Amino acid sequence: MSSDSIELKIKNNIGYITLNRPEVFNSFNREMALSLQKNLDICESNDEVRTIVITGNGKAFCAGQDLNEVISPELNPGFKKILEEHYNPIITRIRKIKKPIIAAVNGVAAGAGANIALACDVVVASENASFIQAFSKIGLIPDSGGTFFLPRLIGFQKASALMMLGDKVSANEAEKIGMIYRVFSSENFEEEVQKLAAKMAQMPTKALGLIKQLLNETITNNLEEQLELESKLQIESAHSKDYSEGVKAFVEKRKPKFIGR
Numbered sequence: 276m277s278s279d280s281i282e283l284k285i286k287n288n289i290g291y292i293t294l295n296r297p298e299v300f301n302s303f304n305r306e307m308a309l310s311l312q313k314n315l316d317i318c319e320s321n322d323e324v325r326t327i328v329i330t331g332n333g334k335a336f337c338a339g340q341d342l343n344e345v346i347s348p349e350l351n352p353g354f355k356k357i358l359e360e361h362y363n364p365i366i367t368r369i370r371k372i373k374k375p376i377i378a379a380v381n382g383v384a385a386g387a388g389a390n391i392a393l394a395c396d397v398v399v400a401s402e403n404a405s406f407i408q409a410f411s412k413i414g415l416i417p418d419s420g421g422t423f424f425l426p427r428l429i430g431f432q433k434a435s436a437l438m439m440l441g442d443k444v445s446a447n448e449a450e451k452i453g454m455i456y457r458v459f460s461s462e463n464f465e466e467e468v469q470k471l472a473a474k475m476a477q478m479p480t481k482a483l484g485l486i487k488q489l490l491n492e493t494i495t496n497n498l499e500e501q502l503e504l505e506s507k508l509q510i511e512s513a514h515s516k517d518y519s520e521g522v523k524a525f526v527e528k529r530k531p532k533f534i535g536r
Contacts, residue, residue, distance in 0.1 A: 278306070278307075278310045279295070279306075280294070280295055280296050280304070280306055280307035280310055281293070281294065281295055281307060281310040281311055281314050282295050282332070283314045283317065283318075285318075285321065285323060285324055287473060287476065288323060288324060288325040288326065288476040288477070288535075289324070289325070289326050289327070289328060289469075289472045289473065289476050290314075290317075290318035290321070290324040290326070290327045290328070291328045291330070291472075292311065292314050292315070292318070292327065292328065292329045292330075293329075293330055293331065293332050294307070294311070294329070294330070294331045294332060294336070294337050295332045296332075296341075297331075297332045297333025297334070297335070298333075299338070299341055299343075300333070300334065300335035300337070300338035300382075300383065301331040301332065301333065301335050301336065301337045301338060301388070302337065302338040302339055302340060302341040302342075302388075303337070303339065303340050303341055303361065303362075303387065303388075304341045304344045304350075305344065305350075305352055305357075305360075305361065308357075308360075308361035308362065308365065309360075309361070311365055312364050312365055312368060315327070315365070315368045315369070315372065316368070318372070318374070319368070319372045319373075319374065322535075324374065325374060325475075325476040325477075325478075325480045325535045326374060326375050326376075326377065326472050326475040326476040326480075327372070327374055327375070327376045327377065328376075328377045328379050328468060328472050329376065329377070329378050329379065329391070329392075329395065330378075330379035330380075330381055330468070331380075331381050331382060333382070334381075334382045334383075335381075335382040335383045335384075335388075336378075336379075336380045336381050336382050336383060336384040336388055336392065336404065337384055337385070337387070337388025337389075337391065337392075338383060338385045338386065338388055339385050339386025339387040339388045339389070339409060340357065340386060340387055342413075345357075358418055362387055362391075362418055362419040363419075365391060365419070366390075366391065366394050366419055366420040369391070369394045369395055370394060370487075370491055373480075373481075373484030373485075373487065373488070374480060374483070374484060375396045375397065375475050375478075375480075375483050375484075375487070376395045376396050376397075377395060377396065377397045377398075377399065377468070377471060377472055377475070378391070378392035378393075378395035378397070378398045378399070379399055379400075379464075379468040380392050380398060380399065380400040380401065380404045380406075380446070380455070381400075381401050381404060381464060382401065382403065382404055382405075383404065383405050383407065384400075384404065384405070384406050384407070385406075385407040385409045386407070386408070386409045386410055386417075386419075387418060387419040389406045389407060389408060389409075389421070390417065390418070390419035390420050390421035390424065390425070391419055392406075393406075393420075393421070393424045393425060393428065393454065393455075394419070394420050394424055396487060397456050397471070397475075398454075398455040398456055399455065399456055399457045399458070399459060399467070399468060399471065400446040400449065400450075400455055400457075400458050400459070401446065401458070401459060401460075401461045401464040402446055402447065402458050402459065402460055402461050402464075403446070403461050404445075404446040404458075405443050405444060405445055405446065405449075406443070406444045406446075406449050406454065406455075407441060407442075407443045407444070408421060408425070408437050408438045408441055408442075409441055410438070410441070411438065411439055411440070411441045412441045416438075417438050421438070422434075422438070425437070425438070425454075427494065428453055428454050429452045429453055429454050433452060446458045477533060478533060479512075479515065479517035479518070479521065479533045479535065480517075480533070480535030480536075481512065481515045481517060481535060481536060482512050482515065482517060482518075485508045485511065485512050488508065489501070489504060489505065489508060492504055515536060516534060516536045517531075517533045517534065517535065517536065520532060520533060520534070521533070
């Protein structure tokens with residue numbers, strides 16, 4: 276379901292979701308936020324889609340909230356609605372969808388745009404991309420799960436400083452401190468993203484979804500609870516068709532052909 280602000284292309288078991296408001300650096304208004312939710316739902320329910328890629332059109336990945344909407348007497352939905360109906364449902368969907376989601380950060384990712392990227396399973400960035408917790412610069416606090424994910428990715432002290440000072444973090448620095456997975460050259464960025472997405476789309480999707488579930492739970496579980504959940508989900512994965520194929524391929528010394536079930 277493509278709209279003016281979101282483009283969706285499904286190809287080779289990959290759902291490419293592109294934020295498409297380049298004239299405002301892909302900043303979110305209400306229409307775009309709701310459209311992103313709908314397109315995530317489409318990718319979740321479509322069995323053809325085994326990996327999802329979120330990226331931006333133009334020079335930016337996403338500059339966060341469109342402040343022109345916020346200051347407009349006619350358009351402003353208010354912060355309660357923006358958080359409860361726009362950003363929180365986006366983050367919840369990203370974490371609950373049982374398919375890997377790649378954030379392909381092609382340019383600046385600021386505010387909610389940065390935190391939406393960091394909520395994804397694998398974050399890669401172009402060498403000219405950057406990440407900014409821009410909230411404090413206008414007297415706000417981080418939202419969209421930023422205070423949840425960033426300290427867990429890079430540690431409390433570093434996250435605290437970046438959120439309070441609003442420093443810009445280059446793609447290379449983000450990789451160095453563990454904020455993101457990989458940096459690709461700007462010339463080869465799209466090609467490398469496609470290669471990564473294609474690789475993940477051919478992997479055992481059910482197992483990847485269970486890994487995602489385990490990572491979600493490990494944040495609040497103690498060791499005993501996590502071991503119990505590992506046991507439960509390992510038994511579930513062992514009943515999958517992909518496990519049977521993986522073992523058979525190993526014994527036959529060939530590359531497995533996973534179907535995502």
